[in-house]
Amino acid sequence: MKVNLRQYQQEGVNNIRLSYMQGRRSVLYVLPTGGGKTVIFSHIAEQAAKKGNRVCILVHRTELVDQSSESLSKIGVDHGIITAGQEMDLSKTVQIASVFTLVRRLHLVPPDFFGLLVVDEAHHAVAGSWKKTIDHFINAKVLGVTATPERLDGKGLGNYFQDMVVGEDTAWLTANGFLAPTKVYAPPSKLDRQLISKRGGDFAMEEAEDQMMQGKIMGDAVTHYKKHIYPASAIAFCCTVAHAEAVAKAFQDAGINGVSLTGDNAKKTRKDSIEKLGTGEIKVLTSCQIISEGTDVPTVGGAILLRPTQSLSLYLQQVGRCLRPAKGKKFAIINDHVGN
Numbered sequence: 361m362k363v364n365l366r367q368y369q370q371e372g373v374n375n376i377r378l379s380y381m382q383g384r385r386s387v388l389y390v391l392p393t394g395g396g397k398t399v400i401f402s403h404i405a406e407q408a409a410k411k412g413n414r415v416c417i418l419v420h421r422t423e424l425v426d427q428s429s430e431s432l433s434k435i436g437v438d439h440g441i442i443t444a445g446q447e448m449d450l451s452k453t454v455q456i457a458s459v460f461t462l463v464r465r466l467h468l469v470p471p472d473f474f475g476l477l478v479v480d481e482a483h484h485a486v487a488g489s490w491k492k493t494i495d496h497f498i499n500a501k502v503l504g505v506t507a508t509p510e511r512l513d514g515k516g517l518g519n520y521f522q523d524m525v526v527g528e529d530t531a532w533l534t535a536n537g538f539l540a541p542t543k544v545y546a547p548p549s550k551l552d553r554q555l556i557s558k559r560g561g562d563f564a565m566e567e568a569e570d571q572m573m574q575g576k577i578m579g580d581a582v583t584h585y586k587k588h589i590y591p592a593s594a595i596a597f598c599c600t601v602a603h604a605e606a607v608a609k610a611f612q613d614a615g616i617n618g619v620s621l622t623g624d625n626a627k628k629t630r631k632d633s634i635e636k637l638g639t640g641e642i643k644v645l646t647s648c649q650i651i652s653e654g655t656d657v658p659t660v661g662g663a664i665l666l667r668p669t670q671s672l673s674l675y676l677q678q679v680g681r682c683l684r685p686a687k688g689k690k691f692a693i694i695n696d697h698v699g700n
Contacts (some may be wrong), residue, residue: 363403363435366538368528369396373404375525376503384522386502388482391527393507393680394539398656401478401505402431409437409453413475416442416500417456418493420484423630427656428456428480463489466496473497479504483673486515494520507680508673513561530683540685540692545588549699550577551668563668569599572666572698578610581664581697585616585644589693592661593637596646597678599667604646607666611644618644658684662693665700675700 365373372389379387391397405415417428425443432439432454440452444461448468455474462469474497479485482504485494494502504521511517517524533539556567571577585594596618598604604620611618619642621633630650636642638657644664663682669675682692 363399363406365399365403366396369400369403372400372525372527376404379523379525380501382523386504386521386523388504388506388509388517388521388524389527390506390509390524392530392533392539392683393677394684395507395527395533397480397505397507398427398431401480401503402428402435402437404503405432405454405476405478406435406437408476413453414473415454415476415478416462416474416497417454417478417480418459418462418490419456419480420459420490421650422458423634424480425456425458426631432456459489459493463493466493469496471496472499474500476500477502482506482521483508483511483517485517485520486511491520508676510673534683537685539683540689542679542683542692542694543588544694544696545584546696546699547580547584549697550574550580551698553668553699556668558670562670562674565599565667568668568698569603572599572603573606577666577697578607581607581666581695582610582614582616584695584697585611585662585664586614588695589662589664590616590643591640592689592693593640593642593657593659594644594662594664594693594695595637595660595678595681596644596664597667598646598648601648603666604648608644608646611646616643617641618646620646620648621650622648656684657681658686659689660684661689662695665694665696665698668698669700 376387408415419425437454439454440449442448442455442457442462477500483506484490485504534541551571556563596607598607601622608618608620619633637645638659660682663679679694
């Protein structure tokens, strides 16, 4: 199946190729959440494989392995998957790899094996496992893709990427119908940020949890969901696992099907929950650090922010979950209860 790239996506591909033609080894491509980064790098992987180059797409979560696999399957690209509990089949020209699995198997893969490494959510690329993996495949070209080319810890991406290709921004994508227009509601925040200490540049989540678990804030989350988002579905971003579970219960107590989703859930449970969110069977999915990146559910109507953060990257990743357009979606609604 041929990929029909939008004009701005084709321009991105052309600019990435131009950068490589100018002699650069590593290129960072920036496009907002919902702009179609997965489509773009799947197309590039397909074209590179046709030329005989082995390609590895590096991701950091199970859901992103599945998402990339589905994208490649749609365009008929046969591929292998490198993930925990599965044997590697390196006969496939294109591989999708969990970086945390591949880094433990680098001794099994020659340094000159891959011709192209695609780094999904490339703002992670300065972290240990990513760096070790990229450094191992010393001859491979590197394509990083991200919506948010910055890190809260202040480590720059310039040490890992020699060029940055920037696609259209959120305003342009919205004006041209590729993202849903947004409405942001920020009720008076009952959170006192000055009482929360900082750790690693962001708020200490267990301290934020102490305030966010108060009944009044939980009640506001339910009330404002009913007022501004219902009957559409929403994702609520929470401080901790306990907080996510408590928020889900608050919605359940109000007669709304709320379900918490955390890293403790089995893979199948997480996949089923996200599918039910897409169909509307689950109205509110509460999350602790599990679906701020990569989750693609266009029917989601809103984001409920219950986790304070000083990270612009995290904020954009979270609100981006509801920006994809869908039939009947006039606006993406963001309820910000924490002053983000």
